[in-house]
Amino acid sequence: MRIPFVKMHGLGNDFIVLDARDGTLPALEATTVRALADRHQGIGCDQLIVLEPDKSATCRMRIYNQDGGEVEACGNAARAVGLLLGEPARIATAGGLIETRPDTAGIAVDMGEPRFEWDAIPLAYAMDTLTMPLGWEELEQPSAVNVGNPHIIFFVEDNDVVRLDQLGPLIEHDELFPERINVNVASVEDRATIRLRVWERGAGLTRACGTGACATAVTAMRRNLVDREVTVHLPGGPLTIAWGEDNRITMTGPATESFRGSFDWDDFA
Known part of the structure; x- marks a missing residue:
């Protein structure tokens, strides 16, 4: 099964983005994340980003670090996804709902409210x-x-x-x-x-x-x-x-699409 991907980065913090909004992506294991993130034998990235459908938002963004662990938020990835979507968007994350919009300086992201407790x-x-x-x-x-x-x-x-x-x-x-x-x-x-x-x-x-x-x-x-x-x-x-x-915190900065490609899922499962 070949899976399309988009390689992106925000100021050098780089991502593999998988669009699973149609629900066709197989279940993702930590071993697959680590294999894809490997810069010598995989595609290479700091984080793997998976876009999923969400009833209350434009999409849901799931974020996996190089070690395979899932985390709640990533500001650079939010700008990358905002660029990929190409229009103002509401993005659900494990850390809360964020909003992105195109800006003259790149992508502006409403990161929500900080917590100090x-x-x-x-x-x-x-x-x-x-x-x-x-x-x-x-x-x-x-x-x-x-x-x-x-x-x-x-x-x-x-x-x-x-x-x-x-x-x-x-x-x-x-x-x-x-x-x-x-x-x-x-x-x-x-x-x-x-x-x-x-x-x-x-x-x-x-x-x-x-x-x-x-x-x-x-x-x-x-x-x-x-x-x-x-x-x-x-x-x-x-x-x-x-x-x-x-x-509320607003972060503004660039995001870049590097290239697109596809890979065989079984090679990294």
């Missing part, structure tokens, strides 16, 4: 999530927020020197985070500019993370480090993040 992150026990009394080596006093998926954010003078490849997995798998966590290390340049690197749970270091940009921007705004609209510079490029008076 400790049990919404979730954490293993109660604590203040704005300034957490915790540290992992040089990374100290982080904040936590859920923007459809869980994030921890550290503000440092120079995020380029942080050994995120070593500290990222240590923090991701800490017992404090029962569903693991995405790790963000940010440097505030001025009231309108943030530099960000992200260790993404289940995927590792990534060139861009849309939900990480949203989580970091909102946290910087809560700490009064930046204004209510900022540019977040990731290794793959910039995203514009605005947090409105209605408490």
Whole structure:
């Protein structure tokens, strides 16, 4: 059985998109996700995206990381799917309903409202999530927020020197985070500019993370480090993040279709 796919990326965070809105895709196992995501023997991607029918939305977006685990949200994938749909859309995710629309700067995504309660992150026990009394080596006093998926954010003078490849997995798998966590290390340049690197749970270091940009921007705004609209510079490029008076986050940035193809399902099952 040959399955068509679209290869896309948002600022270098790349995806295999499978359109299963007609219900013809076989049941997806973690082993198949890992095989397709393999950059040497598969198609290669950071995340596998599956579009399914949904009665209350344009479609449902399911998101699988390289390790085969399913996650709740992905901002870059939302922009990619928004580009693929080509018109304003409502997209159901495990992290909630989001809306996308074409914009002069690419695709704008209404990412919904952030959650700051400790049990919404979730954490293993109660604590203040704005300034957490915790540290992992040089990374100290982080904040936590859920923007459809869980994030921890550290503000440092120079995020380029942080050994995120070593500290990222240590923090991701800490017992404090029962569903693991995405790790963000940010440097505030001025009231309108943030530099960000992200260790993404289940995927590792990534060139861009849309939900990480949203989580970091909102946290910087809560700490009064930046204004209510900022540019977040990731290794793959910039995203514009605005947090409105209605408490909703809007992320705007590019998405790109790389190529289309097909594969034999049995080769990866």
